[in-house]
Amino acid sequence: MDIAHKIVTRLLLEGLWDEKGPVTAKRGEPLAEEDLTELLRAPSAQFVVADVGASLLWVPVKDCFSFWKDEVRPHLAEPGSRAVLDSFPGNYCYFASEWDTDGASKIVVLEKRH
Numbered sequence: 001m002d003i004a005h006k007i008v009t010r011l012l013l014e015g016l017w018d019e020k021g022p023v024t025a026k027r028g029e030p031l032a033e034e035d036l037t038e039l040l041r042a043p044s045a046q047f048v049v050a051d052v053g054a055s056l057l058w059v060p061v062k063d064c065f066s067f068w069k070d071e072v073r074p075h076l077a078e079p080g081s082r083a084v085l086d087s088f089p090g091n092y093c094y095f096a097s098e099w100d101t102d103g104a105s106k107i108v109v110l111e112k113r114h
Contacts, residue, residue, distance in 0.1 A: 003018075003019065008054060011052060013027070014027075016056065016099060017056065024101060025099040027099055028100045030079030030097050031096040031108065035096075036076070039098065040064065040068055042106045046059060046107055047068070047072065048099075048110065049112060072096075074088070075093045076093065076094055077113070083113060091114060092114035094112055096111075097111070
């Protein structure tokens with residue numbers, strides 16, 4: 001299969017990939033709003049959106065703060081909560097987790113529920 005066309009088939013993700021192939025990263029802790037605010041202070045923090053039926057969306061590092069402010073923050077569900085979709089704009093939310101990599105980059109995976 002061409003990795004560029006690989007789609008998310010289920011959540012909780014077991015691994016990450018990009019157009020080049022598998023990404024060496026391991027799921028870490030779930031993240032709350034305060035955790036994300038702190039992570040965004042790192043210059044290399046990057047969001048990855050996982051939505052069943054779609055390819056992973058890697059948000060460019062330069063766009064992460066505006067993406068956080070405009071898209072993620074209003075839709076962020078607290079870790080371990082039973083999110084009521086009606087309480088979020090557009091009836092969808094994200095559960096966030098940090099993924100550990102061998103490099104200095106910080107990857108935040110946003111698993112979309114709708």
